[in-house]
Amino acid sequence: MALTPIFWANALKKHGSRGLLLALVLAFVVSIIFYTIYYYVVPGFFELSIVVEVVDVVVDCSDNFATRFLLNEVTQELKTPLVSGAAIRMEGQVTVYDPRQSGSACYRCLYQDNGELQQTCSEIGVLSPLLGIIGSVQAVETIKLIAGIGKTLAGRLLILDALSMTWQEIKLRQDPHCPICNKATQ
Numbered sequence: 576m577a578l579t580p581i582f583w584a585n586a587l588k589k590h591g592s593r594g595l596l597l598a599l600v601l602a603f604v605v606s607i608i609f610y611t612i613y614y615y616v617v618p619g620f621f622e623l624s625i626v627v628e629v630v631d632v633v634v635d636c637s638d639n640f641a642t643r644f645l646l647n648e649v650t651q652e653l654k655t656p657l658v659s660g661a662a663i664r665m666e667g668q669v670t671v672y673d674p675r676q677s678g679s680a681c682y683r684c685l686y687q688d689n690g691e692l693q694q695t696c697s698e699i700g701v702l703s704p705l706l707g708i709i710g711s712v713q714a715v716e717t718i719k720l721i722a723g724i725g726k727t728l729a730g731r732l733l734i735l736d737a738l739s740m741t742w743q744e745i746k747l748r749q750d751p752h753c754p755i756c757n758k759a760t761q
């Protein structure tokens with residue numbers, strides 16, 4: 576929110592140059608936080624576990640299957656909610672995988688980890704405002720999870736078709752043969 580044009584305009588209008596300077600400092604601090612989070616996301620179960628162990632919620636904004644599968648595995652192991660969002664071309668989807676809820680599906684229940692080449696938005700392209708829509712829904716779900724309020728998207732997948740600007744909701748079911756969230760049946 577601190578980086579929106581409205582925020583900058585209000586800071587300048589209400590508090591003059593001092594307000595704008597304060598806003599710049601705030602944006603700098605926010606940037607440090609984001610960069611710190613980015614820096615610590617390293618490709619390995621153990622390393623990622625160390626980071627995930629001390630957080631309440633994980634938000635997946637990655638664009639490749641390898642990272643998504645790893646995040647899913649770690650969050651399922653540590654029983655940490657995972658807010659997952661994706662967008663490509665003119666479509667987006669968002670959901671919450673919450674391993675604290677028994678019988679709840681995980682990312683691996685939906686997608687097979689067979690090493691196939693995936694299409695990423697950096698290669699195929701994505702309508703950039705779509706990322707803002709999906710990211711905003713992820714932010715709302717994250718706040719709800721942290722605050723413990725409302726009904727999250729756990730067990731429900733929202734799919735956005737930007738061409739017709741319609742949302743579709745699909746109920747997610749746990750795969751009884753999933754090797755990640757249903758280990759007991761393996």
Ligand SMILES: [Zn+2]
Pocket residue numbers: 680681682683684685749750753754755756757
């Ligand atoms: Zn699963």
